[in-house]
Amino acid sequence: xxxxxxxxxxxxxxxxxxxxxxxxxxxxxxxxxxxxxxxxxxxxxxxxxxxxxxxxxxxxxxxxxxxxxxxxxxxxxxxxxxxxxxxxxxxxxxxxxxxxxxxxxxxxxxxxxxxxxxxxxxxxxxxxxxxxxxxxxxxxxxxxxxxxxxxxxxxxxxxxxxxxxxxxxxxxxxxxxxxxxxxxxxxxxxxxxxxxxxxxxxxxxxxxxxxxxxxxxxxxxxxxxxxxxxxxxxxxxxxxxxxxxxxxxxxxxxxxxxxxxxxxxxxxxxxxxxxxxxxxxxxxxxxxxxxxxxxxxxxxxxxxxxxxxxxxxxxxxxxxxxxxxxxxxxxxxxxxxxxxxxxxxxxxxxxxxxxxxxxxxxxxxxxxxxxxxxxxxxxxxxxxxxxxxxxxxxxxxxxxxxxxxxxxxxxxxxxxxxxxxxxxxxxxxxxxxxxxxxxxxxxxxxxxxxx
Amino acid sequence: xxxxxxxxxxxxxxxxxxxxxxxxxxxxxxxxxxxxxxxxxxxxxxxxxxxxxxxxxxxxxxxxxxxxxxxxxxxxxxxxxxxxxxxxxxxxxxxxxxxxxxxxxxxxxxxxxxxxxxxxxxxxxxxxxxxxxxxxxxxxxxxxxxxxxxxxxxxxxxxxxxxxxxxxxxxxxxxxxxxxxxxxxxxxxxxxxxxxxxxxxxxxxxxxxxxxxxxxxxxxxxxxxxxxxxxxxxxxxxxxxxxxxxxxxxxxxxxxxxxxxxxxxxxxxxxxxxxxxxxxxxxxxxxxxxxxxxxxxxxxxxxxxxxxxxxxxxxxxxxxxxxxxxxxxxxxxxxxxxxxxxxxxxxxxxxxxxxxxxxxxxxxxxxxxxxxxxxxxxxxxxxxxxxxxxxxxxxxxxxxxxxxxxxxxxxxxxxxxxxxxxxxxxxxxxxxxxxxxxxxxxxxxxxxxxx
Numbered sequence: 002x003x004x005x006x007x008x009x010x011x012x013x014x015x016x017x018x019x020x021x022x023x024x025x026x027x028x029x030x031x032x033x034x035x036x037x038x039x040x041x042x043x044x045x046x047x048x049x050x051x052x053x054x055x056x057x058x059x060x061x062x063x064x065x066x067x068x069x070x071x072x073x074x075x076x077x078x079x080x081x082x083x084x085x086x087x088x089x090x091x092x093x094x095x096x097x098x099x100x101x102x103x104x105x106x107x108x109x110x111x112x113x114x115x116x117x118x119x120x121x122x123x124x125x126x127x128x129x130x131x132x133x134x135x136x137x138x139x140x141x142x143x144x145x146x147x148x149x150x151x152x153x154x155x156x157x158x159x160x161x162x163x164x165x166x167x168x169x170x171x172x173x174x175x176x177x178x179x180x181x182x183x184x185x186x187x188x189x190x191x192x193x194x195x196x197x198x199x200x201x202x203x204x205x206x207x208x209x210x211x212x213x214x215x216x217x218x219x220x221x222x223x224x225x226x227x228x229x230x231x232x233x234x235x236x237x238x239x240x241x242x243x244x245x246x247x248x249x250x251x252x253x254x255x256x257x258x259x260x261x262x263x264x265x266x267x268x269x270x271x272x273x274x275x276x277x278x279x280x281x282x283x284x285x286x287x288x289x290x291x292x293x294x295x296x297x298x299x300x301x302x303x304x305x306x307x308x309x310x311x312x313x314x315x316x317x318x319x320x321x322x323x324x325x326x327x328x329x330x331x332x333x334x335x336x337x338x339x340x341x342x343x344x345x346x347x348x349x350x351x352x353x354x355x356x357x358x359x360x361x362x363x364x365x366x367x368x369x370x371x372x373x374x375x376x377x378x379x380x381x382x383x384x385x386x387x388x389x390x391x392x393x394x395x396x397x398x399x400x401x402x403x404x405x406x407x408x409x410x411x412x413x414x415x416x417x418x419x420x421x422x423x424x425x426x427x428x429x430x431x432x433x434x435x436x437x438x439x440x441x442x443x444x445x446x447x448x449x450x451x452x
Numbered sequence: 453x454x455x456x457x458x459x460x461x462x463x464x465x466x467x468x469x470x471x472x473x474x475x476x477x478x479x480x481x482x483x484x485x486x487x488x489x490x491x492x493x494x495x496x497x498x499x500x501x502x503x504x505x506x507x508x509x510x511x512x513x514x515x516x517x518x519x520x521x522x523x524x525x526x527x528x529x530x531x532x533x534x535x536x537x538x539x540x541x542x543x544x545x546x547x548x549x550x551x552x553x554x555x556x557x558x559x560x561x562x563x564x565x566x567x568x569x570x571x572x573x574x575x576x577x578x579x580x581x582x583x584x585x586x587x588x589x590x591x592x593x594x595x596x597x598x599x600x601x602x603x604x605x606x607x608x609x610x611x612x613x614x615x616x617x618x619x620x621x622x623x624x625x626x627x628x629x630x631x632x633x634x635x636x637x638x639x640x641x642x643x644x645x646x647x648x649x650x651x652x653x654x655x656x657x658x659x660x661x662x663x664x665x666x667x668x669x670x671x672x673x674x675x676x677x678x679x680x681x682x683x684x685x686x687x688x689x690x691x692x693x694x695x696x697x698x699x700x701x702x703x704x705x706x707x708x709x710x711x712x713x714x715x716x717x718x719x720x721x722x723x724x725x726x727x728x729x730x731x732x733x734x735x736x737x738x739x740x741x742x743x744x745x746x747x748x749x750x751x752x753x754x755x756x757x758x759x760x761x762x763x764x765x766x767x768x769x770x771x772x773x774x775x776x777x778x779x780x781x782x783x784x785x786x787x788x789x790x791x792x793x794x795x796x797x798x799x800x801x802x803x804x805x806x807x808x809x810x811x812x813x814x815x816x817x818x819x820x821x822x823x824x825x826x827x828x829x830x831x832x833x834x835x836x837x838x839x840x841x842x843x844x845x846x847x848x849x850x851x852x853x854x855x856x857x858x859x860x861x862x863x864x865x866x867x868x869x870x871x872x873x874x875x876x877x878x879x880x881x882x883x884x885x886x887x888x889x890x891x892x893x894x895x896x897x898x899x900x901x902x903x
Binding site for chain 1: 456458459460461467468473475476488489490494495497500501503521538554561563573583586590591594597710713714762765766767800812828831835844
């Protein structure tokens with residue numbers, strides 16, 4: 002007798018098979034892309050000592066953390082993949098080689114108020130490059146290539162990586178004597194997209210209490226737009242007034258300079274001086290990524306350069322650069338908006354084999370042979386009517402059904418039906434394998450996201 | 453200033469990069485093998501409502517569970533992948549097609565006393581086939597094929613899948629009037645490997661309080677060994693005395709009959725009447741898998757047929773068959789015993805590109821081109837002396853280093869050094885790609901486990 006209602010907690014994503022197959026495809030594609038740049042996979046515990054995980058402490062994060070006692074141990078679930086990385090690098094410093102390049106794709110936990118599209122358990126996909134003491138700006142130049150490869154492979158056509166450099170901002174505020182108000186100014190400028198330039202100018206004057214001429218300077222600076230060459234030319238006009246600014250400009254020029262060599266098209270890249278990101282953390286290049294036809298999604302891949310990864314755990318200076326994708330939310334939105342293609346592989350197999358005879362050996366052997374040929378093949382196991390078997394194949398969304406009845410056995414062939422076109426033909430085992438392989442390759446080539 | 457010592461909790465596995473790469477290879481191989489049989493991936497939350505997760509309640513498990521409150525919610529971390537599967541199938545029954553074949557590879561949590569080789573967070577890799585009301589025995593016959601494929605692909609040469617059928621045991625105990633003592637007898641017989649036949653016989657007489665002749669019957673039955681044909685012939689002598697026994701024998705004969713068609717060699721399979729497994733749960737075929745050269749590891753893949761997956765959540769009868777590998781412990785032991793090969797891919801990339809000129813464009817473009825050719829290529833980014841660069845390549849364990857200096861640029865070639873042989877030569881970009889691809893394919897073909 003059933004005694005408990007089976008339910009999944011709100012804020013926790015649990016997908017049906019066809020959607021899960023798409024999610025797995027996304028995971029596989031990310032692993033492949035990150036590996037192609039020499040990032041090594043990392044897997045850290047979901048549970049850490051609360052003292053270690055909350056070393057930084059304070060803020061919204063701490064309130065959201067899942068924290069609990071087990072025996073005498075004060076434990077917490079990781080709320081991001083950055084703190085575990087800092088712990089890992091500090092703890093295993095002597096055993097690692099730097100630059101240390103790792104990717105980690107894993108679940109993190111935040112007990113936020115549950116609401117549509119907000120998750121308490123969600124995947125993050127992070128890559129980071131950590132230096133020992135120093136880290137060349139070339140690493141910052143490589144990041145756009147990785148973002149570009151990732152979204153191109155996912156099938157996103159119109160996307161733009163928006164880049165800024167915190168040294169440009171800090172230098173600009175310093176040269177204008179606004180350093181003290183920098184954080185406040187940046188928070189205000191961040192509203193540009195939402196409230197528009199005029200409202201931001203008014204906020205700067207009325208709320209941040211800036212002189213109108215200084216507010217004007219900020220608005221002029223943030224309005225610098227255009228091709229990469231145009232933006233850099235405009236920024237060159239500020240050169241010589243602040244050492245930090247000049248450093249930031251040189252770094253930006255390095256990032257822009259190698260874009261083409263890295264294979265990043267100019268249309269996928271833009272300097273955007275309004276981007277700031279995590280105010281206390283980032284110190285150099287910062288990145289956001291927008292799907293241009295879906296700006297309402299916001300940035301789908303963000304990050305930047307930081308100078309002190311693990312200050313709470315070690316006195317060593319460990320600078321790095323990293324980016325992160327909030328996969329669960331990204332997938333949820335893509336799915337909601339109908340942007341996920343069914344073509345690529347919403348089927349758990351390439352073919353379903355239906356035995357049509359009492360003696361099952363030929364069907365079993367045929368399935369085994371097709372698997373040996375590299376195919377994903379499910380053997381239908383139940384004794385049901387033909388119609389029920391076909392209906393199962395249909396609901397599973399399998400591309401092909403292979404029949405093996407007395408006729409086929411006598412002729413030494415397989416009957417194979419394309420479930421999409423309805424076309425059915427008789428083929429030898431080798432021909433069947435070739436057909437299925439070609440079809441599987443075609444589906445593998447289809448992108449996950451269709452815009 | 454560092455304020456907290458970075459540490460990982462005891463009982464939580466955290467691997468260094470070279471080992472993690474091997475673990476990831478194992479994960480990838482399992483996903484591939486399970487997919488090739490048409491299993492669909494599943495991912496359920498790590499956190500569930502305690503009421504749902506502990507519906508069955510009681511026993512050792514409940515004591516080990518990580519359970520805690522968050523706000524008003526009584527939560528728990530999953531301690532296996534079977535209960536979440538039961539919940540999933542019961543909750544999504546109407547949206548699933550049966551037989552429902554899923555695999556799940558994920559972390560589970562048990563707050564056991566930490567000791568060497570015991571983990572509090574560990575991966576399980578499960579496959580299950582769930583029927584709606586009924587499930588054909590053919591599914592039980594397919595399981596050995598999947599186990600066989602899995603361990604063969606992992607590189608284990610001498611392994612044996614040991615199979616029994618609970619109906620044979622239950623029937624045998626019934627025909628001997630021992631049903632009431634069945635559980636106690638099975639627990640005693642389970643010690644055969646450890647304490648030997650004579651001690652088991654004495655236990656049956658002295659502890660289980662059996663008549664010597666009845667204990668003899670048990671010992672005779674458990675001693676049935678030999679080829680599949682011999683075992684079945686021996687079991688046929690018991691036919692006709694108990695309906696359950698006869699059913700079990702027919703099922704066993706079906707499993708054995710199709711082994712060859714499924715591609716399972718007789719040497720990888722043995723009927724073993726001493727195997728019982730989970731006393732209240734399994735109802736038909738049960739499986740254990742031994743690495744014959746490492747029997748001390750115990751069963752590395754176990755499971756069986758059950759008749760009631762989700763009785764706590766639904767009144768529907770959902771029979772199934774499944775197997776599970778405790779991946780973290782399995783990997784730990786393989787690693788401890790030096791059974792993991794370095795050949796397959798302990799390197800995060802196929803080649804490390806070392807730019808040797810001030811201008812980095814050619815090296816960056818060369819790396820991008822090799823990636824386009826499907827290779828995993830890391831660009832070395834730091835300004836260091838040549839010796840430091842080579843030492844980095846060495847510590848990373850990369851198979852090839854590619855140099856690009858003035859000479860190479862002038863000649864339009866790349867210098868490529870095999871880090872294993874020390875051999876260095878100049879090749880065109882296409883030749884380099886071909887060489888790296890051949891080498892990567894060779895490493896991919898090497899098995900993870902070397903016996």
